[in-house]
Amino acid sequence: SLSFITFALPFNLIFIFFIFFIVYKSRMSNKIIIINGPNLNLLGEREQSQYGSLTFEKLKENCLNKSKELELTVEFAQSNIEGEIVNLIQNARKNFDGIIINAAAFTHTSVAIRDALEVYKKPIIELHISNIYKREKFRQKSLISDVVDGGIFGLGTDGYILAIISMHKLLKNEN
Numbered sequence: 001s002l003s004f005i006t007f008a009l010p011f012n013l014i015f016i017f018f019i020f021f022i023v024y025k026s027r028m029s030n031k032i033i034i035i036n037g038p039n040l041n042l043l044g045e046r047e048q049s050q051y052g053s054l055t056f057e058k059l060k061e062n063c064l065n066k067s068k069e070l071e072l073t074v075e076f077a078q079s080n081i082e083g084e085i086v087n088l089i090q091n092a093r094k095n096f097d098g099i100i101i102n103a104a105a106f107t108h109t110s111v112a113i114r115d116a117l118e119v120y121k122k123p124i125i126e127l128h129i130s131n132i133y134k135r136e137k138f139r140q141k142s143l144i145s146d147v148v149d150g151g152i153f154g155l156g157t158d159g160y161i162l163a164i165i166s167m168h169k170l171l172k173n174e175n
Protein backbone atom coordinates (compact mmCIF):
# COMPACT_ATOMS: atom_id res chain seq x y z
CA SER A 1 0.00 0.00 0.00
CA LEU A 2 1.01 3.64 -0.37
CA SER A 3 1.61 4.16 3.30
CA PHE A 4 4.00 1.21 3.35
CA ILE A 5 5.95 2.70 0.42
CA THR A 6 6.18 6.12 2.08
CA PHE A 7 7.24 4.37 5.24
CA ALA A 8 9.87 2.20 3.53
CA LEU A 9 11.28 4.81 1.16
CA PRO A 10 13.70 6.49 3.58
CA PHE A 11 15.09 3.10 4.55
CA ASN A 12 15.66 2.18 0.92
CA LEU A 13 17.44 5.48 0.36
CA ILE A 14 19.62 4.93 3.39
CA PHE A 15 20.41 1.42 2.16
CA ILE A 16 21.34 2.67 -1.33
CA PHE A 17 23.44 5.47 0.17
CA PHE A 18 25.16 2.92 2.39
CA ILE A 19 26.03 0.69 -0.58
CA PHE A 20 27.46 3.68 -2.49
CA PHE A 21 29.45 4.67 0.57
CA ILE A 22 30.95 1.17 0.93
CA VAL A 23 31.87 1.03 -2.76
CA TYR A 24 33.28 4.55 -2.66
CA LYS A 25 35.25 3.86 0.50
CA SER A 26 36.73 0.59 -0.75
CA ARG A 27 37.81 2.28 -3.98
CA MET A 28 39.19 5.30 -2.14
CA SER A 29 41.64 3.40 0.01
CA ASN A 30 43.00 1.32 -2.83
CA LYS A 31 44.69 3.80 -5.10
CA ILE A 32 48.42 4.14 -4.93
CA ILE A 33 51.06 5.85 -7.01
CA ILE A 34 54.58 4.58 -7.62
CA ILE A 35 56.81 7.55 -8.41
CA ASN A 36 60.15 6.99 -10.13
CA GLY A 37 62.82 9.67 -10.37
CA PRO A 38 65.48 10.45 -12.96
CA ASN A 39 67.11 7.79 -15.13
CA LEU A 40 64.94 4.97 -13.86
CA ASN A 41 63.33 4.90 -17.30
CA LEU A 42 66.69 3.46 -18.44
CA LEU A 43 66.40 0.37 -16.23
CA GLY A 44 67.68 -2.69 -18.04
CA GLU A 45 70.30 -0.79 -20.00
CA ARG A 46 71.76 1.28 -17.18
CA GLU A 47 74.47 -0.09 -14.81
CA GLN A 48 73.12 -3.62 -14.70
CA SER A 49 75.49 -4.53 -11.85
CA GLN A 50 73.63 -2.04 -9.60
CA TYR A 51 70.12 -2.16 -10.98
CA GLY A 52 69.72 -5.55 -12.67
CA SER A 53 68.55 -6.45 -16.14
CA LEU A 54 64.79 -6.01 -15.79
CA THR A 55 63.59 -3.27 -18.14
CA PHE A 56 61.46 -0.37 -16.93
CA GLU A 57 58.53 -1.59 -19.02
CA LYS A 58 58.75 -5.10 -17.57
CA LEU A 59 59.04 -3.70 -14.04
CA LYS A 60 55.93 -1.64 -14.64
CA GLU A 61 54.09 -4.73 -15.89
CA ASN A 62 55.16 -6.73 -12.80
CA CYS A 63 53.98 -3.94 -10.51
CA LEU A 64 50.61 -3.71 -12.27
CA ASN A 65 50.16 -7.49 -12.00
CA LYS A 66 50.99 -7.57 -8.28
CA SER A 67 48.69 -4.63 -7.61
CA LYS A 68 45.84 -6.27 -9.49
CA GLU A 69 46.30 -9.44 -7.44
CA LEU A 70 45.97 -7.35 -4.24
CA GLU A 71 43.06 -5.35 -5.69
CA LEU A 72 45.03 -2.13 -5.64
CA THR A 73 44.79 0.43 -8.40
CA VAL A 74 48.27 1.61 -9.21
CA GLU A 75 49.66 4.46 -11.24
CA PHE A 76 53.26 3.93 -12.34
CA ALA A 77 54.92 7.29 -12.98
CA GLN A 78 58.42 8.39 -13.93
CA SER A 79 60.01 11.78 -14.43
CA ASN A 80 63.48 13.15 -14.90
CA ILE A 81 62.29 16.55 -13.74
CA GLU A 82 62.34 17.53 -10.06
CA GLY A 83 59.39 19.95 -10.26
CA GLU A 84 57.25 17.35 -12.02
CA ILE A 85 57.87 14.96 -9.13
CA VAL A 86 56.85 17.68 -6.67
CA ASN A 87 53.64 18.15 -8.69
CA LEU A 88 52.96 14.39 -8.68
CA ILE A 89 53.32 14.32 -4.88
CA GLN A 90 51.08 17.37 -4.42
CA ASN A 91 48.39 15.94 -6.69
CA ALA A 92 48.61 12.62 -4.86
CA ARG A 93 47.19 14.29 -1.75
CA LYS A 94 43.79 14.28 -3.39
CA ASN A 95 44.05 11.34 -5.75
CA PHE A 96 46.05 8.58 -4.06
CA ASP A 97 45.95 6.78 -0.71
CA GLY A 98 49.64 5.98 -0.62
CA ILE A 99 52.94 6.78 -2.31
CA ILE A 100 55.81 4.44 -3.12
CA ILE A 101 58.75 6.57 -4.21
CA ASN A 102 62.13 5.84 -5.71
CA ALA A 103 63.34 9.43 -5.97
CA ALA A 104 66.62 8.15 -7.49
CA ALA A 105 69.34 10.83 -7.47
CA PHE A 106 66.92 13.42 -6.06
CA THR A 107 66.86 11.35 -2.85
CA HIS A 108 70.24 12.82 -2.01
CA THR A 109 69.66 16.40 -3.15
CA SER A 110 66.04 17.50 -3.18
CA VAL A 111 64.70 19.56 -0.29
CA ALA A 112 61.69 20.34 -2.54
CA ILE A 113 60.71 16.67 -2.84
CA ARG A 114 61.25 16.18 0.86
CA ASP A 115 59.02 19.16 1.67
CA ALA A 116 56.28 17.90 -0.66
CA LEU A 117 56.38 14.45 0.99
CA GLU A 118 56.17 16.03 4.42
CA VAL A 119 52.84 17.65 3.48
CA TYR A 120 51.42 14.30 2.32
CA LYS A 121 49.64 12.85 5.34
CA LYS A 122 49.06 9.32 4.07
CA PRO A 123 51.47 6.33 3.93
CA ILE A 124 54.77 6.73 2.07
CA ILE A 125 57.34 4.03 1.33
CA GLU A 126 60.85 4.99 0.19
CA LEU A 127 62.44 2.57 -2.22
CA HIS A 128 65.88 2.00 -3.71
CA ILE A 129 66.94 -0.83 -5.95
CA SER A 130 70.55 -0.73 -4.78
CA ASN A 131 71.87 -0.55 -1.23
CA ILE A 132 72.60 3.19 -1.10
CA TYR A 133 74.52 2.74 2.19
CA LYS A 134 77.02 0.44 0.50
CA ARG A 135 77.85 2.87 -2.32
CA GLU A 136 79.52 6.26 -2.78
CA LYS A 137 79.44 8.63 0.18
CA PHE A 138 77.09 11.07 -1.58
CA ARG A 139 74.44 8.34 -1.89
CA GLN A 140 74.59 7.39 1.77
CA LYS A 141 72.41 10.31 2.79
CA SER A 142 68.67 10.32 2.07
CA LEU A 143 66.84 13.62 2.56
CA ILE A 144 63.49 11.83 2.64
CA SER A 145 63.93 8.86 5.02
CA ASP A 146 62.69 10.74 8.06
CA VAL A 147 59.46 11.88 6.40
CA VAL A 148 58.39 8.42 5.16
CA ASP A 149 56.78 5.50 7.00
CA GLY A 150 59.27 2.88 5.92
CA GLY A 151 61.85 1.98 3.33
CA ILE A 152 63.28 -0.80 1.22
CA PHE A 153 66.76 -0.78 -0.29
CA GLY A 154 69.30 -3.17 -1.75
CA LEU A 155 66.83 -5.90 -2.69
CA GLY A 156 66.86 -5.19 -6.42
CA THR A 157 63.75 -4.58 -8.45
CA ASP A 158 61.94 -7.10 -6.20
CA GLY A 159 61.81 -4.17 -3.78
CA TYR A 160 58.93 -2.76 -5.82
CA ILE A 161 56.86 -5.90 -5.28
CA LEU A 162 57.72 -5.92 -1.57
CA ALA A 163 56.75 -2.25 -1.31
CA ILE A 164 53.37 -2.94 -2.93
CA ILE A 165 52.70 -5.77 -0.45
CA SER A 166 53.66 -3.52 2.49
CA MET A 167 51.60 -0.60 1.20
CA HIS A 168 48.59 -2.92 0.84
CA LYS A 169 48.98 -3.88 4.51
CA LEU A 170 49.41 -0.28 5.64
CA LEU A 171 46.21 0.75 3.84
CA LYS A 172 44.25 -2.26 5.10
CA ASN A 173 45.17 -1.50 8.68
CA GLU A 174 44.02 2.07 8.23
CA ASN A 175 40.49 1.09 7.27
Ligand code: DQA
Pocket: 038, 039, 040, 102, 103, 104, 105, 106, 107, 127, 128, 129, 130, 131, 132, 139
Ligand atom coordinates in the same frame (compact mmCIF):
# COMPACT_ATOMS: atom_id res chain seq x y z
C1 DQA B 1 68.57 4.57 -6.67
C2 DQA B 1 69.86 4.96 -5.96
C3 DQA B 1 70.24 6.39 -6.26
O1 DQA B 1 71.45 6.73 -5.58
C4 DQA B 1 70.49 6.55 -7.72
O2 DQA B 1 70.77 7.91 -8.03
C5 DQA B 1 69.38 6.04 -8.58
C6 DQA B 1 68.66 4.84 -8.16
C7 DQA B 1 68.22 3.09 -6.51
O3 DQA B 1 67.09 2.72 -6.83
O4 DQA B 1 69.09 2.31 -6.10
O5 DQA B 1 69.12 6.57 -9.65
O6 DQA B 1 67.50 5.33 -6.13
